[in-house]
Amino acid sequence: MPDNPAPRSLLRTRTGHHAQVGNVELFFDLIFVFAVTQLSHGLIEHPTPTGLLHTAILLGAVWWGWIDTAWATNWLDVDRPLVRGLLFVMMGAGVVMSAALPEAFDEHGAAFGIAFAFFQILRTGFVLWAVRNDPVLRENFQRILVWHAAAALLWAAGGLAPEDARLGIWLAALALDSIAPALNFYVPGLGRSHTGDWTVEGHHLSERLSLFTIIALGESILVMGATAAGLDWTFANAAALLVSFLGSVAMWWIYFSASAGAATETIASARDPGRIARLAYTYVHVIPIAGIIITAVGDEWVLHHPLGHTDPKTALAVLGGPALYLLGVGLFKLAVFGKISPSRLAGLVLLGLVAPFSLMLPPLALAAIATGVLIVVGAWETIALSRGAESA
Structure with a gap:
């Protein structure tokens, strides 16, 4: 894209300096x-394999809606009134979409499907118009619009379809959204995009993903706080609340270690930042977000029955959430640096060793062990980085 767009351009002016995340982007989030x-x-209300599948599909939709917008605002100048207006309209569609989530596979399917389709098409169509004077970006977003239009048609159709057909249609829609970047948005007659043409401002995109992680962690604290507020103040309940809180702190600690800044610099200075950002941010980053969500579900169940019997669903959430989180942040490090993180791998092994005994322990004890593993990983990485180790 041009280094110095015309004054009335809707695109960011790339000056070589770190582009700050705008207040309107924070508001949008x-x-x-x-x-x-x-x-x-x-997921708390439907702790079944079907409920987990439904949650995974809806998380996929929410993720693609957000990450596609994060990429769009990496190009768009959010200080322009038209761009802000776009984000406000999208927020309105997002509120409808989010409100419909719990019953998206029941009576609110049409509201979710149509709102999400509108969300995706409006944003991509606007960006295509905004980059109309840049031939490379224009061709890129023409391809993206084709893919998003095809997926949006399926999201809307699935919402309007009978409930027994909705799952298959939305799986197909999610598959289209998911494979498009990996295929470089190939469209017959329009060719394919190249990651080298994706002029990524690495610092901005990294900051956006960091903020989304904080959103997910904040949601986990919201869930535990709201749950604890409605319970009796016993020693067991207080201990469960403390363990849950420390687990969220440990996740923040692991994510925002010094390696996070190093990852930002690596992407920003790479010869092909679009390729690294596509893998590390677009694909891998949703895994730790899913881990945070599942951990929050486990916290809810532990808070309700800290000293009771640990059933399979509680064990899966309490151990599976942190495991999914460590897997995600480990894959993120691999995607950016090309190195396996020994601390995060060790954390996964420790959680795996606890799993066979999980049903023998009270929920509070199991949660304390899982939190302890996360704290060990965070401490390991901090100590290793303070000693100048190349990896942790």
Whole structure:
């Protein structure tokens, strides 16, 4: 894209300096606090294999809606009134979409499907118009619009379809959204995009993903706080609340270690930042977000029955959430640096060793062990980085 767009351009002016995340972007992200909370509550209410599958599909939709917008605002100048207006309209669609999440596979399917389709098409169509004077970006977003239009048609059709057909249609829609970037948005007659043409401002995109992680962690604290507020203040309940809180702190600690800044610099200075950002941010980053959501569900169940019997669903949430989180942040490190993180791998092994004994322990004890593993990983990485180790 041009280094110095015309004054009335809707695109960011690339000056070589770190582009700050705008206040309107932070405001926009608030709708996803609501969305993540809705996903957690939906899984709490439907702790079945089908409920987990439904939550995974809806998380996929929410993720693609957010990450596609994060990429769009990496190009768009959010200080322009038209761009702000776009984000406000999208927020309105996002509120409808998020409100419909708990019953998206029931009576609110049409509201979710149509709102999400509108969300995706409006944004991509606007960006295509905004980049109309840049031939490379224009061709890129022409391809993206074709893919998003095809997926949006399926999201809307699935919402309007009978409930027994909705799952298959939305799986197909999610598959289209998911494979498009990996295929470089190939469209017959229009060719394919190249990651080298995706002029990524690495610092901005990294900051956006960091903020989304904080949103997910904030949602977990919201869930545990709201649950604890409605319970009797016993020693066991207080201990469960403390363990849950420390687990969230440990997740923040692991994510925002010094390696996070190093990852940002690596992507920003890479010869092909679009390729690294596509893998590390677009694909891998949703895994730790899913881990945070599942951990929040486990926290809810532990808070309700800290000293009771640990059933399979509680064990899966309490151990599976942190495991999924460590897997995600480990894959993120691999995607950016090309190195396996020994600390995060060790954390996964420790959680795996605990799993066979999980049903023998009270929920509070199991949660304390899982939190302890996360704290060990965070401490390991901090100590290793302070000693100048190349990896942790």
